[in-house]
Amino acid sequence: MKRFWRGLSVSAGATLVLLVLGTAGAAPAYAADKLYVITTTTDLAALAQEVGGDRVEVESIARGYQDPHFVEAKPSFLLKLRKANLLIVVGLQLEIGWLPPLISQSGNPRIQGPGAAGYLDASQFAQILEIPTGAVTRAMGDVHPLGNPHYWLDPENGRRIARGIQMKLAEMRPADAAYFQQRYDSFAQRLKEAEQRWDVEMNPYRGRKVVTYHRSWPNLAKRLGLNVVDYVEPRAGIPPSPRHTVELIAMMKRENVKVILVEPYFDLKTPQSVAQQTGAQVVVLMPSVGGEKEITDYFKLFDYDVNLLVKAFSAAR
Amino acid sequence: MRRVSVLAGILLLLPGALAAQQTAVDTKKEERLQALEERVRALEAQLNALKQELQAVRSDAPGGLGAKLEYAALKLPTLAVAEVAASIAQDPAAQAAAASQLPTYGGASSASKALNPDISVIGNFWGAVGRNAVRPVPTLEFHETEIALQAIVDPFARADFFVSLGREGIELEEGYLTFTSLPAGLVAKVGKMRAAFGKVNGMHNDALPWIDRPLVVENLVAGEEGINDAGLSVSRILPAPKGIFLEATGQIFRGDSENLFQAAQKKDVAYVAHLRGYRDITESTNVDLGFSYARGHSAPFAADSSDVTPDSNTELFGLDATFRWKPLRRAIYHSFLARTELVWSRREQIPFAQHAFGFVTSAEYRLDRRWTIGGRFDRSARFCSADLSMLRPSNACPGRATNVGLTDTGFSALLTYWPSEFSQIRGQYRFARYAEGRDGNELRFQFLFVLGAHGAHPF
Numbered sequence: 001m002k003r004f005w006r007g008l009s010v011s012a013g014a015t016l017v018l019l020v021l022g023t024a025g026a027a028p029a030y031a032a033d034k035l036y037v038i039t040t041t042t043d044l045a046a047l048a049q050e051v052g053g054d055r056v057e058v059e060s061i062a063r064g065y066q067d068p069h070f071v072e073a074k075p076s077f078l079l080k081l082r083k084a085n086l087l088i089v090v091g092l093q094l095e096i097g098w099l100p101p102l103i104s105q106s107g108n109p110r111i112q113g114p115g116a117a118g119y120l121d122a123s124q125f126a127q128i129l130e131i132p133t134g135a136v137t138r139a140m141g142d143v144h145p146l147g148n149p150h151y152w153l154d155p156e157n158g159r160r161i162a163r164g165i166q167m168k169l170a171e172m173r174p175a176d177a178a179y180f181q182q183r184y185d186s187f188a189q190r191l192k193e194a195e196q197r198w199d200v201e202m203n204p205y206r207g208r209k210v211v212t213y214h215r216s217w218p219n220l221a222k223r224l225g226l227n228v229v230d231y232v233e234p235r236a237g238i239p240p241s242p243r244h245t246v247e248l249i250a251m252m253k254r255e256n257v258k259v260i261l262v263e264p265y266f267d268l269k270t271p272q273s274v275a276q277q278t279g280a281q282v283v284v285l286m287p288s289v290g291g292e293k294e295i296t297d298y299f300k301l302f303d304y305d306v307n308l309l310v311k312a313f314s315a316a317r
Numbered sequence: 318m319r320r321v322s323v324l325a326g327i328l329l330l331l332p333g334a335l336a337a338q339q340t341a342v343d344t345k346k347e348e349r350l351q352a353l354e355e356r357v358r359a360l361e362a363q364l365n366a367l368k369q370e371l372q373a374v375r376s377d378a379p380g381g382l383g384a385k386l387e388y389a390a391l392k393l394p395t396l397a398v399a400e401v402a403a404s405i406a407q408d409p410a411a412q413a414a415a416a417s418q419l420p421t422y423g424g425a426s427s428a429s430k431a432l433n434p435d436i437s438v439i440g441n442f443w444g445a446v447g448r449n450a451v452r453p454v455p456t457l458e459f460h461e462t463e464i465a466l467q468a469i470v471d472p473f474a475r476a477d478f479f480v481s482l483g484r485e486g487i488e489l490e491e492g493y494l495t496f497t498s499l500p501a502g503l504v505a506k507v508g509k510m511r512a513a514f515g516k517v518n519g520m521h522n523d524a525l526p527w528i529d530r531p532l533v534v535e536n537l538v539a540g541e542e543g544i545n546d547a548g549l550s551v552s553r554i555l556p557a558p559k560g561i562f563l564e565a566t567g568q569i570f571r572g573d574s575e576n577l578f579q580a581a582q583k584k585d586v587a588y589v590a591h592l593r594g595y596r597d598i599t600e601s602t603n604v605d606l607g608f609s610y611a612r613g614h615s616a617p618f619a620a621d622s623s624d625v626t627p628d629s630n631t632e633l634f635g636l637d638a639t640f641r642w643k644p645l646r647r648a649i650y651h652s653f654l655a656r657t658e659l660v661w662s663r664r665e666q667i668p669f670a671q672h673a674f675g676f677v678t679s680a681e682y683r684l685d686r687r688w689t690i691g692g693r694f695d696r697s698a699r700f701c702s703a704d705l706s707m708l709r710p711s712n713a714c715p716g717r718a719t720n721v722g723l724t725d726t727g728f729s730a731l732l733t734y735w736p737s738e739f740s741q742i743r744g745q746y747r748f749a750r751y752a753e754g755r756d757g758n759e760l761r762f763q764f765l766f767v768l769g770a771h772g773a774h775p776f
Contacts (some may be wrong), residue, residue, distance in 0.1 A: 016395055063600070066645040073776045075562040075595040075602060082502055082554060096770065104475060107554065109498030113469055138739055238737055239686050267686075 023170045029071065035172060038084040038111075040095050041068050042159070042290040043152040044122055046298045048088060050187045051166040055176050061102075064290025067143070067265040069237075073098040081106035084118065088165065091123035092149035118172075125164035126151040129218045142237030150287060154219035155195050155290040158298055162187055178269050194299050198224070198306045205313040209255055211248065211280075213271060224309070229257060232271055240270040252278040258316035259309075261285045320411035349596055426653055434468030434476075437769035439523045449757030450750070452535075460763075461482075461522055463490065465771055473498045479521065490521070490545070505551045512544035512574075513552075513566045513657050514609045515635040515636040517677070526654075526681055526765045528745045531695040532725045533675030535663045536634065539577035544589065544611060546570035546578075562595040570613070578613030587613030601644045603749075630663040655680040665672035665698055673698035681731070691731040699723040699752055740766040742773075 006249045037058045039045040045060035052058065059080055062071045068090065081102055082088065087110075089095055103111060108247045110118035128147035151157050170177035206225030214230040230251055234244035251257070258280045260271045264287075271282045285308060286292055289301050301311040345409050443460040462482040469475045481490040493508025511519045517534050522541070523663045530541055537542060557563035568589040572580030578587045597603045615629040628708035636659045643652040659676040675697025683689045700723075727749040734742045744763055749757040 063645055067649060070648055072643065072648075074565070075593070075605075075776060076560070076597050076599065076603075078554060079562055094393075101776075104495055104497050105504060105552075107497065107499065107502040109473075112472065112497045113471060138737075140740065165464045265648070267650055 003134070004226055030234070035085045035169065036083055037080065037087040037088065038080050040071075040090055040099060041152075042296065043158075043301070044088045044090065044165075044290050046289040046301075047152075047158060047162045048165050050298065051123055051162050051180055051183045052169055053183045054181065055179060055232050061291075062288075064288040064295065065264045066261070067293075068094055068288070069097060071098045073102045074262050077102055078106050081111065084108060084111055086120060086168065087111040088120045088122055090144045090152070091121040092128065092144055092146045092151075094144070094149035095185050120165070120168050122161045122164065123147075123149065123151065125160040125220075126157040127154070127160075129222065130215065134186065139235075141233070141235030144236075148215060151217045151219050152314045153190055153217065153287065154223045155198075155302065156223070157219060159188055190299065194302065198301050198302055201221070201306050205309065208259070209257045210259045210261055211252060211257055211274075212260070213266045215283070216263055217261060220305070223304070226309075229255060232260065232266075232274065245270060245274060249274055249277050252280060259283055259312050263287050264291055281312050281316060283308050285309075321608065343471075368606075375407065395562060408517055415631075418470045434466045435770040437465045437467075437756035437767060437771035439463040439465070439768075440764070440766050441522055441760065442764040444763075445761045446757050447759030449759050450608060451716055451749075451751040451753060451755050453759070454759075459499065463521065465769075466624050470494065483728075493550075501553070503551055503553050505549070507549050509545070509547045510550065512546070512568055512570065512611065513550065514538065514544050514589050514611050514633065514662065515607065515660065516637045516639065516656065517543075517658060519573055523765055523767075524689060526679065527693055527729060527731060528743055528761045529747070531658075531693065532677075532749070533658065533660050533695055533697040536674050536697040536699045536725065537577075537660050539575040542575040544570075544574045544577065544587070546572070546574050546587065548587075557594075560596060562593070564593045564595075566591040566593075572613050574616075575614050576618070577631060579616035582614075585614035587611065588653075602640070602642045605637075605639040605641070607635070607637040609633070609637070612633075625665045626665075626667060629667075631662065631664045634661040635659065649686050651685075652683040653680070654682075656754050660697075662698075662700075673699055673700055681733075687729075687735045688737075689733040691733070693729040693731070694723065694727070725752055726750045731765040740764075 009068040011134075019203040020045065034054075035052065035056045036053065037048050037056050039048060039058065040058045041062050042060045045058045048056060048058045061077050061080070064069045070131055084106075087103070090169050103113065108118075113119055114121060115236060123146075127149055130144075132140070132143060132145060136143055162184055165183065166180045169180045173180075202224045207227060208225075209227045209229045210221070211230050211232065212221075215236055217226075217228060222224070230248055232240050232245075232248065234241050252274065257278070260275055260282045261306065262268060262271050262282055264284055264286050268282060268284070273279065275282045285305050286295055286301060289295055289298060291301075292304065295301050295304050338746045367570075375607065384540050385670050436473040439462070440459070441461040441463070443454065445454045445456060460483060464480045464482070466480075467476070467479040474494050476492075476494050479490040481488050489509055491508070491510050493506045493510045496503075496505045499505055511521075513519060517525075517530065517539070518538055534540065540582070540758065548568055550566060550568040552564055555563040555565055566589075568591075569590065570578075570587040572585045572587040578585075580586065586706065588611065592608045594606045595603065607656040611633040612625075612630060615631045617623070637657070639654065639656040641652070641654050641744040656680075657676065657678040660674070662673045662675075664671045664673070675695070677693060677695040677697075681689055681692035682689030727747065729748070730746045732744045738756060743762065745761045745763070747759045747761055751757065
């Protein structure tokens with residue numbers, strides 16, 4: 001019996017070693033003619049697709065209707081990361097709760113953090129708002145000490161990020177540099193035209209006061225001229241408390257705030273209760289591409305949100 | 318006459334002289350003109366050259382200086398400075414806060430603080446009321462403080478250190494270097510680490526879904542310490558059908574793990590192998606399966622015990638399964654997780670080998686953003702020891718190699734409250750029926766809190 005167990009264990013161990021070594025030489029498979037780009041959010045994926053065109057294959061880890069702070073680091077994501085040529089991240093510690101172990105376990109040397117050939121932090125190109133001044137502690141809630149990471153919600157930042165991605169792609173594939181430049185130029189021109197359209201639609205409502213659930217909208221608010229006066233959360237990442245909700249209702253009545261913006265991954269119970277008591281309207285605004293089925297690219301994200309805002313403000317007159 | 322001739326000569330020569338002088342002047346002018354023309358041409362050439370150079374500078378060609386300058390300019394922090402200044406100017410509190418901000422000293426060397434590791438501290442405070450004569454715990458206890466230091470070492474590796482402070486002193490719970498850029502997709506670790514045996518063995522105390530560890534771990538897998546030793550680990554994602562994640566891990570350790578393995582000689586190293594399979598069923602549900610094997614030299618029951626020989630080995634076989642449901646749109650409000658882990662153990666000892674089996678099954682459900690309920694059932698054999706004083710005569714060690722008849726059974730109900738994602742308060746009602754025929758009936762509670770940037774735990 002002793003010999004049996006010993007033989008079984010030796011055989012199992014040898015099989016496992018052979019299995020690992022036998023596949024050690026296998027190269028990760030990806031389309032040789034395309035750059036395989038993984039992004040942490042759908043917005044970065046949309047921008048990468050705009051400038052990369054048919055020379056890239058792009059996938060996002062998080063879904064558009066998912067809170068990007070709380071993505072689970074599932075092993076299935078390792079299957080994507082291990083073959084990535086380029087990983088584009090939002091940065092500013094947005095992904096700190098789930099991305100680092102995925103990067104370490106992927107075994108992909110191209111994406112092992114800042115400085116790696118295939119790692120791109122999009123925040124370096126963007127205008128960052130709400131960078132805390134003075135002491136930063138968790139008494140402020142789940143504060144982002146490097147600034148607000150939801151910066152893609154400003155078309156100017158979208159342009160800058162796209163430019164950064166275009167240059168990175170050109171650096172990785174010099175032969176396609178002209179193609180990426182052409183794609184960027186087309187994107188920038190279409191974005192300029194779209195911005196003019198959004199400005200016309202939002203002009204009547206510049207300066208309007210709004211309440212938002214979480215601090216996801218400073219860039220969008222600044223761009224569209226909205227005034228965010230308070231939040232449903234008492235602190236970032238802290239659920240609404242009865243006391244804060246009462247204070248919020250009083251403020252909304254006093255300041256005549258009629259619109260509450262909520263991300264799709266938050267519960268609507270408290271916002272709807274507040275809206276009922278203040279005569280306000282709850283608007284589920286999409287913070288990311290793919291938040292709804294029809295939001296299939298960066299332009300449609302703003303089309304969708306601007307349309308919702310115009311309807312809400314029109315009804316709130 | 319002479320005067321006329323001279324005058325005529327002068328008159329005749331004068332035009333010539335004048336002409337010659339004029340020619341000289343013209344020549345000079347022409348020369349000057351030519352010189353000026355050449356100068357203009359030269360300047361024109363320089364101008365053209367400068368234009369071309371400027372064009373190249375503005376060029377977006379890869380590697381072009383213009384591209385590099387624009388790329389660098391894109392990365393310059395913008396606006397934020399003006400925004401911050403404006404906000405400070407308007408907000409007296411911000412002004413006071415900015416004024417009170419601690420200065421950094423050291424000049425250029427202060428920038429090196431950016432390379433400091435991520436530091437975090439986790440406090441784990443326990444309490445218990447009730448009765449448990451077999452495995453008692455203190456009424457109140459700061460059970461553990463874990464200090465984590467984590468950082469990237471260089472482009473090829475990262476390091477993680479977890480120092481545990483508890484009643485028994487200070488020890489290095491884990492400290493390892495992970496090589497992240499090896500060829501062929503290999504990931505290697507070297508240092509002191511929790512072995513990849515099953516699921517529970519790899520969990521730190523702060524990551525457990527319960528306050529205590531289940532009976533199968535306490536009886537068969539070296540208790541709270543677990544299989545935790547100095548060694549080497551290599552893992553790799555294996556080829557598998559699409560959508561299936563398959564990972565193999567092989568580890569070799571020094572051979573000392575609490576009361577499970579003990580290296581009597583240098584050659585008494587311990588081995589651990591783990592095969593993990595994972596698949597997403599939908600975007601919200603997934604299944605995780607694992608097969609584990611561990612082998613090492615048997616540790617004696619007591620320091621002065623002689624119940625093992627130099628050839629006595631202990632082998633563990635493990636099977637773990639986890640099912641998760643977490644809807645992506647409501648991930649912070651609702652989720653469900655069910656897990657089970659089975660362990661078979663074969664322990665060689667004098668005078669015979671013993672076989673034992675244990676398992677734990679648990680489930681937890683998130684009610685809303687702050688509350689989670691759970692339950693656990695565990696049952697595990699316990700190896701009989703030479704010390705029979707705690708045993709009834711009917712539970713004495715059998716006279717031949719067989720499955721041990723000593724079995725502990727337990728049940729727990731749990732309730733967890735999350736004031737925020739950085740702290741939790743947990744209550745656990747724990748009932749256990751031990752092999753001695755004694756019961757444990759306790760209500761335990763736990764306060765867990767995190768300071769700093771604690772790295773995410775593996776999924």
